[in-house]
Each structure stands twice: as C-alpha cells, then as structure tokens.
C-alpha cells in the first residue's frame with residue numbers, strides 16, 4: 345500500500361494530505377448539498393460526456409477517444425485513500441521543504457532569471473513565489489517524465505467523472521474541458537498527461553483552469569504548460585494576477601508573540617496594520633517596509649507553535665489549493681529561495697497524531713456543546729479552530745484553537 349501511495353502522488357505532499365492540486369472550491373461544494381444529483385449509469389456515462397463534448401464543438405475523432413476507456417483502478421483507489429491519522433501541519437512542510445528542493449529552486453532562479461524577470465514585469469508576481477509553486481507542484485518538472493506518476497488525463501478524468509460520487513459532475517466538466525483542449529490547443533503532450541486527479545504540467549493546472557488562464561509566453565503559438573517552463577510559470581503568474589495578487593507585496597511573515605499575549609486576537613480574520621499588531625505584542629520577524637500594510641494573525645499549531653501574520657497575497661496562494669499546510673509550504677519555500685532562514689519557532693513535534701475518528705468526534709462534540717465546528721469531516725479547518733477558541737475562552741483555557749490529545753480528551757469527557 346505504501347508503495348502504491350507513493351507512486352500515485354505527483355506533488356509529493358499533496359496526496360499525503362488528501363489534496364488534489366487545484367482543489368475545487370465552488371462547484372464541488374455546491375454539489376455536496378445535492379449528492380447523487382443526476383448521475384447516469386456508469387455504462388452510459390462516457391457516451392453522455394462524449395455527446396456533451398460534441399455539442400460544444402469537439403470533433404468526433406476526439407470525442408471518440410472516450411469510447412471503451414476502461415476505469416483506472418489506481419485512480420479509484422486514490423479517491424478512497426482515507427488517512428487513518430490526520431497528519432500534523434509540520435509533517436507536510438517537512439516533506440516539501442527539503443534542503444534539496446531549496447537548493448534546486450535557487451538553481452532554477454538562476455537558470456531562468458531573464459524569463460522570470462520578464463514574467464514579473466508583465467504580471468507583477470514575485471519570481472520566488474512562482475518557483476515555489478513549481479517546486480511544490482512538480483519538483484520543478486522533474487516528476488513529469490516519470491510514467492509511474494504521470495498518467496493519461498482522459499482516462500483519469502473519465503474514471504472520476506463516471507465514479508458515482510457527489511463530485512462526479514465536477515470531474516465531468518473537467519473531462520469535457522480536456523477534450524476541448526485536445527481539439528483547440530493541440531498540446532504537444534500526447535496523450536494529454538497529468539496527475540491522478542487530472543492536474544497538468546509543471547504547475548498542475550486543471551483543464552478548466554488551463555482554458556481560462558494558461559498563456560503562451562514563449563511565443564511559439566501554443567499554450568504549453570507540459571514542456572515549456574516559460575509558458576507554465578507565466579500561466580501561474582497570470583492565474584495569480586487574475587485572482588488579485590498584489591504586486592510588490594509579500595505573503596506575510598512569521599511573528600513573535602509577547603509574553604502573556606491574548607491568543608483570542610489570533611482569530612485568523614481580523615485585519616490590523618503591522619504597526620497595530622506591534623502595539624499588541626506581535627512582532628513580525630520579517631516586517632514589510634510599509635507599517636500600514638495589513639495582516640491577520642494565525643497560530644496553526646497553537647501557543648506552542650509558530651505564529652504568522654498573513655497579508656492578502658496569502659489568500660491568493662490558497663486559491664491554488666485551499667489547504668493551509670499547502671499555502672504555508674509555498675509561502676515559506678518562496679522565502680527560503682530568497683535566502684531567508686527557516687522559521688524561528690519550531691512546531692510542537694512531540695504531540696501525538698490524532699486519528700481522523702477522534703477529530704470527527706471532537707467536531708461533533710463541539711457542535712453539540714454550542715460551539716459550531718462545521719462538518720464532522722475529521723479535517724480541522726478554520727471553523728473547527730474558531731469553535732475550539734470559543735470553547736477554550738469559555739472554559740478559561742488559552743484560546744489558541746489548537747486541539748492536542750489532552751484537550752480532545754477533556755472535551756470528550758466533560759461539558
């Protein structure tokens with residue numbers, strides 16, 4: 345099993361955390377409210393997708409590629425791969441922020457300096473962020489030549505589109521988009537290749553994202569995110585710019601908190617200027633020149649772990665993938681590529697891993713106690729952390745929103 349899990353992962357940490365690149369936010373979530381909406385029987389499913397593609401102008405020769413496409417059992421397995429334990433945030437960071445990845449990223453910055461300068465000039469997105477995305481998504485493209493990792497996109501998406509799950513309509517839209525790309529863009533990668541979840545090229549664009557945001561930066565007439573590094577990096581810059589990336593601003597900074605700091609202020613949502621934060625005892629380790637720049641405060645592993653002041657660009661990284669661990673990894677890798685040191689404060693690494701079942705129970709219990717923790721999905725997100733902070737504040741505990749094993753036991757046992 346371990347072997348298969350490794351073979352299936354493209355961006356090493358993404359799958360380990362159960363996260364496809366470009367985790368879909370809108371369409372998938374909407375579908376959740378109406379599960380099993382209008383799924384045809386599996387045998388009719390691909391024929392229906394092919395018909396839909398034809399009505400959208402995909403030529404018969406390309407639509408016919410779906411005929412008799414057998415499901416990929418490894419892709420089905422990947423969707424069912426539910427982790428028994430919830431990996432702590434630092435394990436994701438450690439796996440992705442290796443010395444080798446940092447060193448290779450610095451070499452890539454040098455190799456591609458003129459291209460990166462041109463991309464920065466056109467899109468206003470910092471080169472270190474772009475190279476960090478590249479490193480996390482595909483180890484700077486090095487995994488794209490590995491046939492045990494990279495798979496034919498049509499077969500992966502056909503498998504997902506016709507697997508009767510609530511997310512099937514999302515995958516179906518991506519499959520039709522992949523057919524349109526084959527028809528319109530005539531990509532050089534044949535067959536079209538990507539991750540098990542259909543994310544393609546150096547920076548792992550889903551087909552609909554490719555359609556909307558990929559660019560031809562090297563001027564050869566093709567939007568080639570598979571073999572052209574300039575196209576792939578400029579496409580990512582174009583995506584970030586479209587999401588609202590602020591030129592010249594950073595993602596944020598690690599922060600030191602004063603003795604006796606009120607953790608209730610680390611609510612992840614209240615924006616204050618760096619100057620206001622300093623007055624409250626929050627000192628950025630790498631503060632921006634502009635004291636008026638605004639940020640929110642987060643303590644992902646509670647009072648015993650590092651704190652971060654997050655500027656608006658951090659949200660743009662989350663638009664690429666909604667997982668906090670992912671976004672912090674890209675952000676911190678970009679800093680390391682600039683030559684900044686590792687985080688000053690370490691994580692509470694001695695803490696025991698919590699099981700997904702324990703976290704689900706915790707979420708349900710918090711909600712029962714009057715602290716709404718969101719869906720009991722075993723994944724501690726912003727709502728769960730907010731519920732924990734409210735619980736801790738109400739019980740006179742340090743309201744840092746972090747559940748260690750002792751707190752889980754306490755909440756389980758008593759009111």
Ligand code: CA
Pocket residue numbers: 559560561562563564565566567568572575
């Ligand atoms: Ca091109």
